[in-house]
Amino acid sequence: MSKIAVLGSGQVGQVLADGFLKHGHEVMRASREPAKLEKWKTTAGAKAHVGSPAEAAKWGDSAVLAVKGSAAEAAIEQAGPQNLAGKLVMDATNPIADAPPQNGVLRYFTNLDESLMERLQRKAPDAHFVKVFSSVGNAFMINPKLPGGPPTMFICGNDKGAKAEVKKILDQFGWDTADMGSVEAARAIEPLCMLWCIPGLTQNSWSHAFKLLRA
Numbered sequence: 001m002s003k004i005a006v007l008g009s010g011q012v013g014q015v016l017a018d019g020f021l022k023h024g025h026e027v028m029r030a031s032r033e034p035a036k037l038e039k040w041k042t043t044a045g046a047k048a049h050v051g052s053p054a055e056a057a058k059w060g061d062s063a064v065l066a067v068k069g070s071a072a073e074a075a076i077e078q079a080g081p082q083n084l085a086g087k088l089v090m091d092a093t094n095p096i097a098d099a100p101p102q103n104g105v106l107r108y109f110t111n112l113d114e115s116l117m118e119r120l121q122r123k124a125p126d127a128h129f130v131k132v133f134s135s136v137g138n139a140f141m142i143n144p145k146l147p148g149g150p151p152t153m154f155i156c157g158n159d160k161g162a163k164a165e166v167k168k169i170l171d172q173f174g175w176d177t178a179d180m181g182s183v184e185a186a187r188a189i190e191p192l193c194m195l196w197c198i199p200g201l202t203q204n205s206w207s208h209a210f211k212l213l214r215a
């Protein structure tokens with residue numbers, strides 16, 4: 001059991017917070033307006049807490065970042081890079097731009113030579129960022145049941161120990177883990193969200209996840 005700070009008051013923050021609670025962890029969710037999470041706290045039980053981004057980041061043994069992509073760098077500032085130093089930060093964000101999708105293809109404010117997670121890692125150089133949960137819809141993040149068996153979560157990050165922690169969490173959450181290497185691999189993982197969303201945006205089909213087949 002560990003203490004997980006969930007920086008995210010949206011749908012992804014809620015699903016992941018509930019998933020960590022379900023698997024026996026203690027959770028503090030954060031918002032710039034913590035009062036809006038009070039209702040969640042009262043229904044989520046004794047191991048559920050609410051705080052400001054800095055309070056949560058300080059309290060947690062590790063953190064989840066689940067904020068709007070364009071606000072992710074600001075959210076790290078608000079949490080305080082010093083409060084995240086030496087800790088695993090599970091980065092679920094995607095760099096989705098404000099411009100509308102083109103024929104079902106989301107637009108990003110990053111490019112293929114620089115991912116959002118590389119920017120975040122520079123903002124908090126002593127935190128151990130691991131990209132995870134970014135390439136699937138929130139309905140399938142916790143113990144997904146799909147006919148083809150456990151889907152694959154693509155992860156990356158610079159710290160081997162942090163990635164080992166994430167692998168344990170993904171085992172609990174019912175996922176196969178594929179470690180793609182260092183932070184730069186986020187350049188390839190973040191666009192998987194674009195691919196994942198195309199059937200949804202073009203055919204209203206959202207019930208799928210990726211699986212890596214190995215020989």
Ligand SMILES: NC(=O)c1ccc[n+]([C@@H]2O[C@H](COP(=O)([O-])OP(=O)(O)OC[C@H]3O[C@@H](n4cnc5c(N)ncnc54)[C@H](OP(=O)(O)O)[C@@H]3O)[C@@H](O)[C@H]2O)c1
Binds near residue numbers: 031138
């Ligand atoms: N939706 C999915 O199924 C899915 C799947 C995979 C990955 N993702 C990614 O997960 C992330 C969260 O998605 P979501 O749909 O749950 O939430 P969202 O609506 O994209 O973002 C809401 C969160 O962003 C924060 N935020 C917004 N503007 C901010 C600012 N200027 N400064 C600091 N924080 C700000 C909010 O904090 P306050 O409470 O302080 O306002 C809140 O925690 C996104 O990056 C998304 O691409 C989503």
